[in-house]
Amino acid sequence: MNIPHIPVLLNEVKETFKDINDGYIVDCTVGYGGHSEALLEQNPNIKLICCDQDAEAIAFSKKRLEKFGERVIFEHAKFSTVIEKYLDYPIHGILADIGVSSLQLDKKSRGFGFESDTLDMRMNPENPISAKNVVNEYSQEQLEEILREYGEMRDFKRVAKTIVDNRPFESSRELATVLKKLGGKPKIHPATLPFQAIRIEVNNELGELDELLESIYNSKLKNSLVAIISFHSLEDRIVKKTFKLWTQNCICPAGVMKCECGNNHSLGKVITKKPIIPTKEEEKINPRSRSSKMRVFKLK
Known part of the structure; x- marks a missing residue:
């Protein structure tokens, strides 16, 4: 296939998910399928749920990933809705590459x-x-x-x-x-x-991101990695703030003298103290990667 697209932070994405040996990874924004193909090849025992709201992207990725057969499920939907549809599946990873795809x-x-x-x-x-x-x-x-x-x-x-x-x-x-x-x-x-x-x-890009993060929070997923790639400061700010909130044990309102919530509400830990950014080599090969930042959270 003629694939006029280079997925951003590809090596970093592969490194993030390299230890997942079973279950499902959700690619919330499959696009041209670059990240998905790399993960399926690297992690031979996993399956993928590939989502995109763009029917053209879904059609392209179905052809690209057809060699993986039943290891791939496709969802033509907004990424904010996909997690709640698969709560009964053993989801061990979530990847969202937020923003406009090269296809678009x-x-x-x-x-x-x-x-x-x-x-x-x-x-x-x-x-x-x-x-x-x-x-x-x-x-x-x-x-x-x-x-x-x-x-x-x-x-x-x-x-x-x-x-x-x-x-x-x-x-x-x-x-x-x-x-x-x-x-x-x-x-x-x-x-x-x-x-x-x-x-x-x-x-409604920021609203969609908020809804995706809320759906992950409400999913009660365990032992799962969440990696989100953003391309401008507004998105990155939302992800950074949300991941920080997810680490908090106490969720009592400000001003409460004594904790009343049980102090055990932390969802896990932030893996990336600072966002992962592309190398200079990647920026030269793929200038569109220049503004990308990836943050990773580990659900306990």
């Missing part, structure tokens, strides 16, 4: 790139809201909010006004061309952060 970025028809002829950005093309809706229909105040919160932009008011003053937009190319005129930091396209903010809004 590289196809102009999906509308993620600056040169795209469409304005879409939906990870699941069946979702009702696209980037075209957000850009052309949101009020200036709504645009300011998502640019501030999801793009972490200082000039969110100016950018939102520019979008409103120049709409309607029919393609990502048109939007990127207008935003480029605003200027910005050297070596960073001025549309990068606005596109990130719009994409997060369209796909």
